[in-house]
Amino acid sequence: MDKRVERKSHSLGERYAAMTHDLQWETTYQSMDRVFPFDRYEGIKVRDWSKWEDPFRLTTDAYWKFQGEKEKKLYAVIEAFAQNSCQFGVSDARYVNAIKLILQAIAPIKYSLHRSLAHTGRHLRGDALRVAVQMQASDNLRHFQNETHAASVFNKYFNGLHSAPALFDAAWYLAPFKSFADDVASAGPFERIVAISFSFESLLTDTLFVPYMSGAAHNGDLSIVAAGFSGQSDAARHKMLGIETVKFLLTQDPANLALVQRWIDKWFWRSFRLMPIVAMMQDYMLSKRMMSWKESWQRFVEAPVEALFAELAQFGLRLPTGWAQACDSKEHLSHQAWNVFYGYGDAIAVHTWIPETDELNWLDQKYPDSFDRWYRPRLAHYAQRQAQGHRFFNRSLPMQCQVCQQPMFFTEKGNPRLIAYRQTEHEGETFHFCSDHCDTIFSNEPAKYQQARLSSHTLLHATDGGAKADLLKASLAASHLSNGRDQGDFSGSEDDTNFSDWGGGQDMKEAQL
Amino acid sequence: MSVTATTNALLYVGWDEHMMFATPIVLPMSLDTRFEELIHTALPSLYGEHPDFKLIDWSKAQWFQGDRLFTPRMQATLAEQGFGHKAVLRFRTPGLEGLRGSCG
Secondary structure (H helix, E strand, O other), X not given: OOOOOOOOOOOHHHHHHHHOHHHOOOOOOOOHHHHOOOOOOOOOOOOOHHHOOOOOOOOHHHHHHHHHHHHHHHHHHHHHHHHOOHHHOOOOOOOHHHHHHHHHHHHHHHHHHHHHHHHHHHOOOXXXXXXXXXXXXXXXXXXXXXXXXXXXXXXXXXXXXXOHHHHHXXXXXXXXXXXXXXXXXXXXXXXXXXXXHHHHHHHHHHXXXXXXXHHHXXXXXXXXXXXXXXXXXXXXXXXXXXXXXXXXXXXXXXXXXXXXXXXHHHXXXXXXXXXXXXXXHHHHHOOOOOOOHHHHHHHHHHHHHHHHHHHHHHHOOXXXXXXXXXXXXXXXXXXXXXXXXXXXXXXXOOOEOOOOXXXXXXXXXXXXXXXXXXXXXXXHHHHHHHHOOOOOXXXXXXXXXXXXXXXXXXXXXXXXXXXXXXXXXXXOEEEEEOOHHHHHXXXXXXXXXXXXXXXXXXXXXXXXXXXXXHHHXXXXXXXXXXXXXXXXXXXXXXXXXXXXXXXXXXXXXXXHO | OOOOOOOOEEEEEEEOOXXXXXXXXXXXXXXXXXHHHHHHHHHHHHHOOOOOXXXXXXXHOEEEEOOEEEOOOOOXXXXXXXXXXXXXXXXXXXOOOOHHHOOO
16 A cells, blocks of 8 residues: 655645644634724724735745845845945945935834834734735834845945934924824724825835936945845735735725725825825935936826826726826926925935026926926025025924925916915914825824924024024024934035045046946 | 014015925014015025016005906005914016016
8 A cells, every 4th residue: 555645845836825824713701892902993804814814925934034124135135235335336425315214214214114013013904914914014123124234334435324213203394204104003903004105105116216227227226226136026926915905805804995995085185295205306306316306206107107097997996186286296206396395405314405507407308397487496595595605594483294204396287377375263273285186185084194294483482582593593403414414405415525536536537448 | 585573474475477486485483574675685595596586566466366467555554464283475576577488
């Protein structure tokens, strides 16, 4: 009689079932509602959790193996970059300011989103989604660490990278990111998935990889390229998780549609309001450019998002309410954002500058309908003042939107002449917004935003409504910035003179010859 | 701008079609400030750097409280004209459209 052969390996499907569904049990010492106290209060109804499955069938054992491999490759590149002093091989020291923004704005929200996702992953009673969300939580922590490590070599040679956490808590230009992360943290588990995995990751992250990763490649920064590559495959999984979860919720119960649509309206807009720095990184901060923000928006957002929503229409979903306005702003966003950063450039931990003539011409070519008409004259005026020794800085504090916390610099849809103002009365107080969409977000949940900390107000309070010098001092102190080193114009900054003294940028110049 | 002990409100001020200043400005104020004082002391320190500023003919300026067009009384205070904490005051200067007509 033949001896029965043991099967050595399981199929992917069996392994996936064993590592998700088979780990689930109905609790008896405590009710399931007590074990998972947060996954019903939002009003989402789930009838059959077994219907959610990860399309990648990624199990925990495989996850750690893949991630471990990626880490090894990434850290080999980061090490080599530092060993070979490649920080001096980047195109230009101006470029490093884009890296500063990544580390100041993007890395900290990854950390915060990791915490929100870890909590979400604990609190869903559906096994397969729970596992997938836990992986996304680990991914976000990994990305935060990778970005920090990839940027750490720059911290030794350039200013403004030394105190990212304090900066994230206090700086006005990072407040939209902090506020976004806090809003996610205080949402329920389903809203968080719709916010992070669907609205942010599925709809908008591809645009981030353009200046972050391709931009780094064009500018000789292999360290950031490697970190971006390592993260991008995770982002693909997060997008899928977002899309699958939205479809799952919409097929579980008809009552879920209204909630999911409202969350998508809200979180698309909140995510879009994080884009100004991405837009200006791409159009103004990369020394070597590859495509404009407008082109990136058309290619990586407009086309794919419209295709995605055409597919989701069968579930009753429509494009987010802010969609048309977001698309309309692609002509203006980067120019308006850079104007804010340039004007308030004495109170931020990056340097700003007026683009060189060939860069201005590039912008003109990429934005034939808007740049020359609305934005070039302003830059020319600043340049002229600067040549006369009067670098322009705003002398006062900006009004901010109560919800997204951006300075109120956005213009009306279809009318770049006028800044958009919206306001609402609530419990005897007036609240101001940059747009109808932020106004609606407030009106749906006023208690969540009415006590929002607006940095302009906080600074005026801290200095007793003080003079500009006091405001600036207080602003820099709160963010751990050192006056005259971390901020101000790039030209003549320590970054500028050091890079030049150390022979930076020569490799790229020689390569071009 | 310096603030006296009577400061009791924040006022948001915006000069339409002049985005060199990027955003409307937060101004700590006393609501007992007379309108004329606001124009002749506060506004020059905020906006005086713009080349259009010295060209403004104040008799032709249009004033908005939020979205609503209104005619200010120069000797009356902000409070007397309905401005409270966190009110928006916007002005438009017809004929002046920013740096080379760019609203900059």
